[in-house]
Amino acid sequence: MKKIIKYITVVFTAGVLLNSCETTDLDLRTSPNDLAADQADPNLLLNSIQLAYVANMYELNDIGSELTRIDYMLGRNYFNTYPGNTLDDVWERLYSSTDGNGDVFTSDVDLGIFPNVANLQVIDEGTDTDFSFHIAVGQTLKAHMLLLLADYLGKATLSEAGNPVDFPAPLLDDGQAVYTGALALLDQAEALFAAGPADQGATDFFYGGDTDQWIKLVNTIKLKAAVTTGDVSTFNSIIASGDYISDSGDDFQFQYGSRDLQPDTRHPDYQDDYTPSGANIYQSNWIMNNMLVKNDPRIRYYFYRQVDATPGAAGEPASEEDLACSLAIAPAHYDGFVYCSVPNGYWGRSHGNNEGTPPDGFLRTAVGVYPAAGRFDDNSFGGVGLGLGGGGAGIEPIILASYVDFWQAELASSPAAKAAFLESAMTKSIEKVQGFGSLDATANTSFAPTGTDVTTYIDGIVADYLAASGNDQTNILSEQYWIALYGGGVEAFNYYRRTGFPTTLAPNWELNPGSFPRSFLYPQTEVITNSNVSQKSDLSTQVFWDTNPAGPAFPSAN
Incomplete structure (x- = not known):
C-alpha cells in the first residue's frame, strides 16, 4: 500500500x-x-x-x-x-x-x-x-x-x-x-x-x-x-x-522539499514514516543486520530506532502482540540468517514476511536522515512525528558517483584494482551520507561516527576483501554496493541478475517462493x-543481456 x-x-x-x-x-x-x-x-x-x-x-x-x-x-x-x-x-x-x-x-x-x-x-x-x-x-x-x-x-x-x-x-x-x-x-x-x-x-x-x-x-x-x-x-x-559522473558534486538526484501541504513536497518515505500515528514502512532485516554486525558508519543515518531493543533478539523477551514471529522457531532454510529480530532496536521485517500489521507504529525502525531527511539516530529513541528531523527535504538518488565506482570495480581486471574502486566508492558514499546529518538540527552529534571510525571501517573492509578470494571477495564487494544503493536501488535488480551476487542474501520467508523474477x-x-501485446505466463523470461542459468537455481540466494 x-x-x-x-x-x-x-x-x-x-x-x-x-x-x-x-x-x-x-x-x-x-x-x-x-x-x-x-x-x-x-x-x-x-x-x-x-x-x-x-x-x-x-x-x-x-x-x-x-x-x-x-x-x-x-x-x-x-x-x-x-x-x-x-x-x-x-x-x-x-x-x-x-x-x-x-x-x-x-x-x-x-x-x-x-x-x-x-x-x-x-x-x-x-x-x-x-x-x-x-x-x-x-x-x-x-x-x-x-x-x-x-x-x-x-x-x-x-x-x-x-x-x-x-x-x-x-x-x-x-x-x-x-x-x-x-x-x-x-x-x-x-x-x-x-x-x-x-x-x-x-x-x-x-x-x-x-x-x-x-x-x-x-x-x-x-x-x-x-x-x-x-x-x-x-x-x-x-x-x-x-x-x-565521477565526483559527488555531479550526482544525479532529485531534491525534495519540506512543505507538507498544497502541495506536499516531502520525500515520500518521510511522508509515510513521520506521521502522528507513527511509522508505516518496515525496513529490511537483512541490510540492518549486515550494517549492524559490521559497525557500518552509515547505519545511524539510514535508520532511526524508536526503541532500544527488539523482541526475541539478544535475550529480549518475545512479544506475540508486537512481533509475532519473535515466538516462532526459524525454519531450516533460514539457518545462519536473522529470521525475525535484529538486536538493539533495529525493528524491521525479513524478505517476504506477510504477517499482519500489529500496533507497532511507534516501535518499528523508521527511515533516517539519509536520504529521506528524517531523524539522525542519536540513541534518543524519541519517536517520529510531523516536522521532525530534516522535515522530509531529502533526495531521490538516481545515479551517484559512488555507483560508478562500483561499476568500475565490477569490470576491473585485478583484485587490487577492484579494491581501489571499492575504497573510493565507500569513501564517496559515506561522505555523502554523513553530509545529511546536518539536516537534523536537534540531533546529538556526539553519536556521529568520527573520521577515525570511518577510516577504520573502510580499511577493514578493503583488508577483508584483499584477504579473501573467489566468491567471498565478490560477496564483500556486492554487499557494499547494496549498502551504497540504499534509497535508490534500481540497478541492484540488474546487478543481481547479471552476477548472482551477493550470495549472502537472506532467503525468502517462504521456502518455495517461485523463481526469482528475471x-x-x-x-x-x-x-x-493493445491487441499486439500478449501477456507472459510467469516472471521467468530473461532479458536479452541475462545469459545466466534459468531459475530457480539462479540466483542461488533464492
Whole structure:
C-alpha cells in the first residue's frame, strides 16, 4: 500500500521549487496539455517530463530495492507479489496521452514523457526561439526510462511509439533494439547539449541548466548500458574521456522539499514514516543486520530506532502482540540468517514476511536522515512525528558517483584494482551520507561516527576483501554496493541478475517462493488495450543481456 500513495504524491514535489523561483511563475495546477501542442508552454511541458520521470524513478528504485533485500518485500510468492499491474503507472507516465486507470496522473502531469517530448519538438520547429535545451533534457530522461523498461520488462515500445494515428496498437521491440534506440537518443541529446543552448527560463530540477553536467549524465547513462550488457570497450572509452559522473558534486538526484501541504513536497518515505500515528514502512532485516554486525558508519543515518531493543533478539523477551514471529522457531532454510529480530532496536521485517500489521507504529525502525531527511539516530529513541528531523527535504538518488565506482570495480581486471574502486566508492558514499546529518538540527552529534571510525571501517573492509578470494571477495564487494544503493536501488535488480551476487542474501520467508523474477509481466493496461501485446505466463523470461542459468537455481540466494 505504501507505493500507491507515494507514486501519486511524488509528482507534486516540484511545487515548492516553482513557488520559490525568482525568475519564473509556473502554475502547475493548469495542465500545459489542455492546449494544442504548438500553444503549450514549453517550460511547463518540461516540468511535466521531469516530474513523470521522477515518479517513475521512485517506483523503479522501490521495486529494485525490495527484490534485493535493500528494502523489505511484502509477499511470500514472487508471482503474486508482482502482478500484471506492477508497472502500469511507469508505462503510462512514459507513453500515455491519457490517464489509463485514474490513479496515476494528476492535473500536474497529464501526458507521458513521449508525447510531451514530441510536443516540444513541434513547438521548437514552429518558433524562432531555441528550445533545444528542453528537447535534450526530455530525450535524455526518455532514453534512460527506455533502458530501464527494457531491463525490467525485456521489451518496450519504441519504433511505433508516439504515433497513435498510424500505430494505434504499437508493437513491442526486443530489448536489444530498445537499447540501440535509447543510445541513439542519448547521442542526439548530447549533440544538443554540446551547443550550449539557453534554458529559456525553464526550471531544471536536476542541474540548474548546466549543460556540461547534463553531458556528464548522458555519458554516465551510456556507462550504465555498457556495464549492463558487458560492453567493456565502450565502458573503458567513456571512462578514458573523464566526462562522466565521477565526483559527488555531479550526482544525479532529485531534491525534495519540506512543505507538507498544497502541495506536499516531502520525500515520500518521510511522508509515510513521520506521521502522528507513527511509522508505516518496515525496513529490511537483512541490510540492518549486515550494517549492524559490521559497525557500518552509515547505519545511524539510514535508520532511526524508536526503541532500544527488539523482541526475541539478544535475550529480549518475545512479544506475540508486537512481533509475532519473535515466538516462532526459524525454519531450516533460514539457518545462519536473522529470521525475525535484529538486536538493539533495529525493528524491521525479513524478505517476504506477510504477517499482519500489529500496533507497532511507534516501535518499528523508521527511515533516517539519509536520504529521506528524517531523524539522525542519536540513541534518543524519541519517536517520529510531523516536522521532525530534516522535515522530509531529502533526495531521490538516481545515479551517484559512488555507483560508478562500483561499476568500475565490477569490470576491473585485478583484485587490487577492484579494491581501489571499492575504497573510493565507500569513501564517496559515506561522505555523502554523513553530509545529511546536518539536516537534523536537534540531533546529538556526539553519536556521529568520527573520521577515525570511518577510516577504520573502510580499511577493514578493503583488508577483508584483499584477504579473501573467489566468491567471498565478490560477496564483500556486492554487499557494499547494496549498502551504497540504499534509497535508490534500481540497478541492484540488474546487478543481481547479471552476477548472482551477493550470495549472502537472506532467503525468502517462504521456502518455495517461485523463481526469482528475471523480468516483470507486461503492464496490464497495455495488454488489455493493445491487441499486439500478449501477456507472459510467469516472471521467468530473461532479458536479452541475462545469459545466466534459468531459475530457480539462479540466483542461488533464492
